[in-house]
Amino acid sequence: MACAQKLLYTASPNLMPLTLLILGGGAAGFFAAITAAETDANAQVILLEKSRQLLAKVRVSGGGRCNVTHACFDPAVLAQNYPRGGEALRGPFTRFGPRETVAWFESRGVRLKTEPDGRMFPVTDDAQTIVNCLIDSARRAGVEIRTEAGIESVERSESGFEIRLRDGEVVRGDRVLIATGGNRPGHQWAAGLGHTIVPPVPSLFTFHIRDSRLAGM
Numbered sequence: 001m002a003c004a005q006k007l008l009y010t011a012s013p014n015l016m017p018l019t020l021l022i023l024g025g026g027a028a029g030f031f032a033a034i035t036a037a038e039t040d041a042n043a044q045v046i047l048l049e050k051s052r053q054l055l056a057k058v059r060v061s062g063g064g065r066c067n068v069t070h071a072c073f074d075p076a077v078l079a080q081n082y083p084r085g086g087e088a089l090r091g092p093f094t095r096f097g098p099r100e101t102v103a104w105f106e107s108r109g110v111r112l113k114t115e116p117d118g119r120m121f122p123v124t125d126d127a128q129t130i131v132n133c134l135i136d137s138a139r140r141a142g143v144e145i146r147t148e149a150g151i152e153s154v155e156r157s158e159s160g161f162e163i164r165l166r167d168g169e170v171v172r173g174d175r176v177l178i179a180t181g182g183n184r185p186g187h188q189w190a191a192g193l194g195h196t197i198v199p200p201v202p203s204l205f206t207f208h209i210r211d212s213r214l215a216g217m
Helices: 002-009 027-039 056-064 075-079 086-095 098-106 127-140 184-192
Strands: 019-023 044-048 112-114 119-122 144-146 151-156 161-165 170-173 175-178
Touching: 019 027, 019 161, 019 170, 027 044, 027 127, 027 175, 044 170, 056 127, 075 086, 098 112, 098 119, 119 127, 127 144, 151 184, 161 175, 175 184
Parallel strands: 019 044, 019 175, 044 144
Antiparallel strands: 112 119, 151 161, 161 170
């Protein structure tokens, strides 16, 4: 949320409406797009997603129920659960943590429940509830959602940024927010714009082992 707001608050002195391009239609991209559009109703917010289906990972998270957040409302304690990034995350968790997440969804008619292990799910036990909430909130805020918009390149221009799509179309904007997760292209685009990329470390991943003894496990 803070990132999206900062992108809008750095508008040019002439106060012309900004065009913000969100690269990636996952949960982070949708949340950023919604926040930006609701922060500045005059901004044009365009979300670009390469696949046909939106929020695919949200649909399958938590066994199809979507574990939205965790019932740990102390930012200092919550940050301790991230040994590789706890120090950096304490500030963001203080500004927008589980408590704010619960309130954000409840303000949009989605109630969450807490399970014995602290995980929080929608009371419907259906990830589609979260998917619908994000898509509906984006559309109500005026976000332009474009699917099958694979990105070929991201470059600076004299007036802002140019996103070249795989079909040859060029989409122009004043600001760009990269929300592609751990995908390598997103890191390459960021590096090409001058950012330093810390080599990622696997967290959740799958094993591909050709061993017949494991086939039945």
